[in-house]
Amino acid sequence: MVVLQALWTAFRSFATARSRFGCFEGCCEVVLGSDADAAKENSKMPEVKNPRVHAEILPALAAAVVAPATKILAIGSVTAKGTPEAIASVRPHEVRATVRNHLAGKIEQWFSLTEGRGVVFIVNATSTAEAHEVLEKLPLGIAGMMEFELIALGPLAPLAMLIAEPPRS
Structure with missing residues (x-):
């Protein structure tokens, strides 16, 4: 359960950065029904030089996720x-x-x-x-x-x- 809570925290940090910086806007959209064709035209990825996760969320991810040795x-x-x-x-x-x-x-x-x-x-x-x-x-x-x-x-x-x-x- 603790691992799931840590994963949840890490994703929330990622989602916050995504919404703040807009670096992944439009690339994970599900559209059903008659709006699908219009969505395809409007869902182009923005031009971002570095779409990777931003440095300010990495400490939260490192603290939240502990991977066991396998x-x-x-x-x-x-x-x-x-x-x-x-x-x-x-x-x-x-x-x-x-x-x-x-x-x-x-x-x-x-x-x-x-x-x-x-x-x-x-x-x-x-x-x-x-x-x-x-x-x-x-x-x-x-x-x-x-x-x-x-x-x-x-x-x-x-x-x-x-x-x-x-x-x-």
Whole structure:
């Protein structure tokens, strides 16, 4: 319920800016009946250099919308211990452990870095601590040959403006 109230507040801020600045006038109009043809002629978008949401409503949006972490971006880098010879001896175990985590739904996707040595995982976790727990158990992590930068990802919060309740007069 709190999330819905926050979304409503964000949309009200957006709608206030829309009506104040007129930057979206005429682009979201529904017309039924015989006035539809006349509405098509009159509903041209105004010429506005920057139709994006104006800076004065962004603080309200940021305060109102809190997006939970739904995935963790894990960027793995080889450490000094990770010499090519040392990694070669652990690689078969690392691959099997990564595939097991994928099949268990813990690692959703994995990629190799095209610049440098390392990997990128999309981990199904709701916190960086949860992702760290999964990744530290991989053979290269146990051997101290790989370390991860963990970045929490979540839904794009500004989309909440699209579904929030309009302002009350």
